[in-house]
Each structure stands twice: as structure tokens, then as C-alpha cells.
Amino acid sequence: MIIRTEQDVTQAVLDELDRATDPRFKEIMQTAVRHLHAFIREARLTEAEFQQACAVIARVGQATTASHNEVVLAAGSLGVSSLVCLLNNGGQAVTEMPEDRPPTGVHGAPQAPGGTTANLLGPFWRMGSPPTDSGASIVRSPTPGDPIFVEAWVKDPAGRPVAGAEVDVWHSSNEGFYENQDPAQADMNLRGKFVTDADGRIAFRSVKPAGYPIPVSGPVGELLRAQGRHNMRPAHIHFLIFKEGYKTQFSQIYSSDDPNLDTDVQFGVTQALVGHYEPHPAGTAPAADVTGPWYSLTQTFVIEPGVAKLPRPPISAKADGPRPTLTVLART
Numbered sequence: 634m635i636i637r638t639e640q641d642v643t644q645a646v647l648d649e650l651d652r653a654t655d656p657r658f659k660e661i662m663q664t665a666v667r668h669l670h671a672f673i674r675e676a677r678l679t680e681a682e683f684q685q686a687c688a689v690i691a692r693v694g695q696a697t698t699a700s701h702n703e704v705v706l707a708a709g710s711l712g713v714s715s716l717v718c719l720l721n722n723g724g725q726a727v728t729e730m731p732e733d734r735p736p737t738g739v740h741g742a743p744q745a746p747g748g749t750t751a752n753l754l755g756p757f758w759r760m761g762s763p764p765t766d767s768g769a770s771i772v773r774s775p776t777p778g779d780p781i782f783v784e785a786w787v788k789d790p791a792g793r794p795v796a797g798a799e800v801d802v803w804h805s806s807n808e809g810f811y812e813n814q815d816p817a818q819a820d821m822n823l824r825g826k827f828v829t830d831a832d833g834r835i836a837f838r839s840v841k842p843a844g845y846p847i848p849v850s851g852p853v854g855e856l857l858r859a860q861g862r863h864n865m866r867p868a869h870i871h872f873l874i875f876k877e878g879y880k881t882q883f884s885q886i887y888s889s890d891d892p893n894l895d896t897d898v899q900f901g902v903t904q905a906l907v908g909h910y911e912p913h914p915a916g917t918a919p920a921a922d923v924t925g926p927w928y929s930l931t932q933t934f935v936i937e938p939g940v941a942k943l944p945r946p947p948i949s950a951k952a953d954g955p956r957p958t959l960t961v962l963a964r965t
């Protein structure tokens with residue numbers, strides 16, 4: 634098509650996309666083109682702003698390495714990851730905890746019903762977490778922090794336990810670093826893979842994670858500074874649940890005592906994912922080597938029948954440079 638007006642451009646691109654043979658590709662790309670062109674018209678994007686946008690997108694890719702994924706950070710910081718998650722996991726209910734377990738103590742409080750337990754994968758999942766026996770520790774090198782004892786149950790939508798599900802867990806240290814970012818931590822520290830027992834249960838020991846700032850040395854940092862946003866994620870533990878016959882679920886369970894639950898830089902916190910990280914006094918831990926204060930967390934996940942498929946790992950290696958400097962932006 635010879636372009637006569639600015640309106641012709643949109644139709645010309647849509648017409649070319651009509652040639653695509655994959656119907657889903659065609660649908661996605663035509664929708665994207667319609668909205669992208671509408672965005673440019675509504676914002677009245679100038680040539681200078683367009684050049685700036687191209688440069689930012691290029692730098693998002695250039696900032697992505699085997700141990701850092703700026704694209705995932707950008708998607709999260711714009712709410713895109715959370716929107717995709719919620720659109721694809723709507724209507725899933727969290728079941729109550731079994732009645733035969735005590736409501737407090739190491740077995741924890743019942744879960745609030747309602748809302749999916751699915752959440753963002755995040756940029757820090759690594760393939761190949763070490764298989765770990767239920768009840769064992771995922772602290773693989775000296776790591777400061779209060780001990781935490783975690784129990785988790787995996788259920789189907791009818792509340793029946795799902796046995797034999799593989800559950801990857803991973804989280805940051807209480808200094809705010811994932812092991813892949815931190816040469817002071819052993820490879821795969823604070824990561825492990827568990828398999829649910831006949832009750833759909835796993836358990837593990839670790840240290841209570843801290844909230845952490847997402848990296849702001851790249852374009853995502855510029856995005857946040859321009860909005861006067863902080864870059865903190867509330868403390869959380871990640872879970873990835875894989876079982877043939879069920880849709881693979883990513884989840885994060887956020888710490889109810891974190892001050893940034895309302896302003897998560899990745900927009901990931903839903904009420905169903907606020908876990909009760911219960912504090913306990915010294916001298917009451919279920920392990921003799923824990924003499925000080927400690928925490929417990931219990932959580933039930935509900936997975937849906939569907940296709941089991943592991944995601945593409947956002948990173949594939951541990952960084953070999955020095956520990957990065959953590960930069961915390963103020964919310965202004």
C-alpha cells in the first residue's frame with residue numbers, strides 16, 4: 634500500500650499481518666499493532682520521544698545478562714507481569730487448612746479463603762535447585778537471619794492433597810541478596826527442590842528473608858526515579874509447583890509484617906498471598922540448635938488441572954563479579 638495519510642499506516646500493517654498463517658500469532662500481533670498505534674496517537678508522541686523510547690527498549694535488552702533480567706524487572710515495574718498472572722489464574726480459590734491441625738504454633742493460622750495462590754515468577758528462578766529432603770535446611774552457607782520453619786501443602790481445587798508434586802523454593806537472604814547476586818553465598822544457597830508427600834506436604838528450614846530493593850542501575854531505575862517510587866519488594870519466599878496433569882504454579886508468599894506490602898515495586902501482592910510469618914520467642918523452637926527467636930510459616934497452595942510446563946529460566950548462572958551495591962530509592 635502506498636501510504637497517503639497517517640491512518641493508512643495502521644491499516645497497511647494490519648493488512649500485512651493478515652498474511653500470517655498462525656492464527657494466534659496474527660491475533661496477538663494485530664491487537665498489539667492497533668494498541669501501539671493508538672497509544673502513539675493518544676500520546677502525540679514526538680520524534681524525540683520516539684527516539685528516546687527506542688533507546689530505552691534497546692538498553693533494557695542490553696542490560697539483560699545470564700544473571701540479571703532487566704526485561705522481567707521492567708515488566709513487573711509496569712504491572713504487566715501481575716496483570717498477566719491474574720488474567721490467567723482467575724477464579725481459583727484457596728481452601729481452608731485442614732481442621733485436624735491446630736490453628737496456631739508451628740502449624741500456623743488457617744489461610745484466608747479466596748484468590749489464587751499463583752503469582753509472578755520473578756527474575757531470580759534458576760533451573761536445577763538441589764533436591765532436598767522434606768524438613769531439611771536450604772541454608773547452604775553461613776547466612777545471617779532468624780531461623781524460619783516452613784510447612785506448605787499442595788492441594789487440588791477440591792481440597793485433596795496432591796502427592797508427588799515437585800516444589801522449588803527460593804528466596805533472598807536477610808541482607809536482600811539472592812545467591813546468584815552474591816559471591817558471599819554458596820551456589821544455590823536458599824534454594825531447594827522438594828517433593829510433596831501423601832498429604833501433599835513439604836517442610837523446610839531456612840532464615841527469614843528480608844524485603845529487598847530491585848536493581849536500579851539500568852532503565853528500570855530511571856523509570857522509578859521519574860515517578861518518585863521506591864524500589865522495594867516486600868519480603869517473600871518463592872515457590873514453583875510442578876506436577877504432571879496440573880498447571881505449573883509460580884507463587885510468592887509475602888511477609889505480613891513487611892512495611893512495603895502496599896507499595897510493592899512489582900505490584901505482586903494480593904491478599905491471598907500475604908502469609909502469616911509467625912514470630913516465636915527464644916527457647917520454643919522445634920530444633921535443638923535454635924536457641925533464639927524464630928519464625929514459622931504455613932501455607933496452602935491450590936493448583937488447577939492443566940498442562941505442566943516449566944517456564945524459561947529468567948537467569949541461568951551465578952554472577953561472578955563482586956556483590957552489587959544495594960540502592961534504595963525513597964518514595965517521594
Ligand SMILES: [Fe+2]
Binds near residue numbers: 755757804866869871
Ligand atoms: Fe523475589
